[in-house]
Amino acid sequence: MITPTTSRILVLGASGLIGRFVTDDLRRRGFATIGVARAFSASQRVSPADIELPIMALDATGLAGLMRGHEIDVVVNCLGVLQDGPGSNTDAVHREFVVRLLAAIAACGRSVRFIHVSIPGTADEDHTAFATTKREAERLIAASGIPHAILRPGFVIAPSAYGGSAMVRALAAFPIDLPGKDAATPFQPVAVADIAATIAWLALRPVGEDMRAVSWDLMQSEPVTLGDVIAAFRRSYGTADWRRLAIPAPLINLGAIAGDFASRLGWMPPMRSTAIAELRRGVRGDPAPWIAATGITPTTLAETVGAHGAPIQDKWFARLFLTKALIIASLVLFWVASGSIALFISFPATTAILTTRGWPEGFAIPFAAITSMMDISVGVLIAFRKTAAFGLAAGIFVSLGYMLGCAVLTPDLWLEPLGALVKTGPAIVLMLVALLVMDNR
Structure with missing residues (x-):
């Protein structure tokens, strides 16, 4: 008889929204669960059973060795990326990796059940690389003959919020509405706890003919829209x-175009062209x-969200x-614009501020040029994730340097009518706020 203590589970993508919850939930149920991810955040490194591995770089032999070494009975694949970009390739993650994973399961010498997390919908509705590669992975799994x-x-509702689930929360917190057509899009939710319960249920079932190959939509039955x-x-x-x-x-x-541009800089904004296309598909x-x-x-939407008021941390x-995103964009613009104006438009005025206070021209000119380029460099550094x-x-260090340097060398600038130096203090606070909210998970 299979029990939680005898079934060993490998969760791939254990740092993500679904993968993290599933890993922790399976452990609470008594399953020996190995969580694998390319990287865990500092707050996720709570169990020695979580392993950081360059999982996408492993070939079939390496994956098979991982399963044999940990005597795995169930593999849960929660890996996924929304859109192609720097460091993200939908075909590599959704299709090519699944090909290697299927080969590894077949070659590992163990009876392994494969549980794969995909997306709802049908092939005729797939119009993005995200959806088509997910569907291709399903076809490969169905044709493999492996118990799966x-x-x-x-739409997954979880205690944590990344990407699209975070964007829905943000829309609810601001006095804005989606266009009527988008708000009316069918948007069936599911509680992440129901996903975890399903995986636990499968892990306890022997691989018989009735459970050898199943494909299920996990969501509440009652019709729900995005607006709901x-x-x-x-x-x-x-x-x-x-x-x-x-x-x-x-x-x-x-906004989707701006999100696509930001993704090229290494950010992962929830509003990208693929996200909007998938949202409108429903x-x-x-x-x-x-x-x-x-x-x-299934846990209903009212039970998942509406049963209690949000705690203050969720509202914040x-x-x-x-x-x-607004904070980061404004700081990039602030530093690049201030440095560019001083260097390319008002450079004579910039140097005049120093020379009229007794600075030698041979020192004032390179000093003004260096500080202007330093400002631009700070803005460029902030722009890339x-x-x-x-x-x-x-930026904080440079701003404090400007304030201290002016207090010593040009103290009269503190009394300048427009208060440029006085305004540096709030800019430092804004940069500190940006640093404090840099974490994604």
């Missing part, structure tokens, strides 16, 4: 009675086979989520 379960969750989901969060946040301004559809499209499916087979009663997160934290720290 393909799970297609609806946002409204549920509004009730939780206490913003349901606010007056709202409808966002024009072209503005959403413009989330729908038939959960009846899943409910009938497992006996799980929802308000700050979209504001974070990998260097943003360093750029923000550098």
